[in-house]
Amino acid sequence: MRRRGKGCDLGCQAMQTDQAVPMPAIEAAPALPESPADHDPMRVQSVEKAFRVLCAFDASRPSLSLTQLAVAAELDKSAVQRFTHTLTALGYLRKDPATKRFELTVKTLDIGYRFVRTNVLVERARPYLLHISNTTEETVNLTVLDGGEVVFVSRMAGRHVINADIVIGARTPAYCSAPGIAMLARLPLDESLALLERWDRRPITPNTIWRMEDLRHKLVATAARGYATAFEELHHGDLSVAAAIVDATGRPIGAINIATLRSRMTPEAAEQAYMPMVVDAARAMSHNG
Incomplete structure (x- = not known):
């Protein structure tokens, strides 16, 4: 089960490819019970959601479409579109111009290196x-x-x-x-x-x-x-x-x-x-x- 809000290693498992990669089916995760963190007034939800987008990628899913990202990150498609646009502009994601699929970039290694x-x-x-x-x-x-x-x-x-x-x-x-x-x-x-x-x-x-x-x-x-x-x-x-x-x-x-x-x-x-x-x-x- 995908754990909402869990941290991930951003420096590993990033794979670069210019070809569309067949992906295994991604099933929507069941609704998760609320935790005290869900009501934390100091918690910035947009930051959490951005990391959920980045953490959706792994060795079995090196590239993802917008729809697949929405399911994997448990976010609606319009929100994922905004997050991927921002993360691409910042250099943490790359969008293949032909396939429209996203993948992590080498810049994500910076966090692990630090x-x-x-x-x-x-x-x-x-x-x-x-x-x-x-x-x-x-x-x-x-x-x-x-x-x-x-x-x-x-x-x-x-x-x-x-x-x-x-x-x-x-x-x-x-x-x-x-x-x-x-x-x-x-x-x-x-x-x-x-x-x-x-x-x-x-x-x-x-x-x-x-x-x-x-x-x-x-x-x-x-x-x-x-x-x-x-x-x-x-x-x-x-x-x-x-x-x-x-x-x-x-x-x-x-x-x-x-x-x-x-x-x-x-x-x-x-x-x-x-x-x-x-x-x-x-x-x-x-x-x-």
Whole structure:
């Protein structure tokens, strides 16, 4: 279900094409219940709607017609026409003169770039990620928790790239990723379980841990030992070891993980080799480190 008002990464998944691309059918989303934000007098609805237009694009919908945008953004066609005109004039959208379809432009990368260059955690983590990547020749990531997903905000790709589709701004489900579990385990157990209950969970691979009772056991074990693992839960052949970075109150603000291939080492070997590295780096990056 499309979530109204949810933020998105504007720097990723933008695709440029001069050809009309066949699009999957877009169904209108059901009416959403009102939230307190809907009655927030300080909230500028036009800004929210403009972002809903930008966030309508993704890898499966790199270009959209005006009608498709109206359905995807849950706005009437006349409003979308005004927003696309403005966003095109500002340089964030491009309209194909032949097909009349819209697509994101490279200018949308500016927002993501500004985050990367101004975020304190990203800056603090950079030397640690670089050191670990040079030492292990594996892929090292810095992620943050956003809703039910972990978002990649910094990445040092190793010699053995696991998934070339993972770029800055990419998102993966938190419940079946080592960084996600590492961060959830640093929250009070009742809070993390309540979050997991609200999120969509399903088995992505035969190894995915997704049932609540199993996740509860994993959170307790992760909290006790101080790091998390995810072995082929999200991708076949993917082994990941992660530790959470916390603020001065002990709440998670990010996670660092090392990812390697099942063809290169066993899960036990990956855990033994990389656990000390992620734990030490996360502790050094934490405000209480």
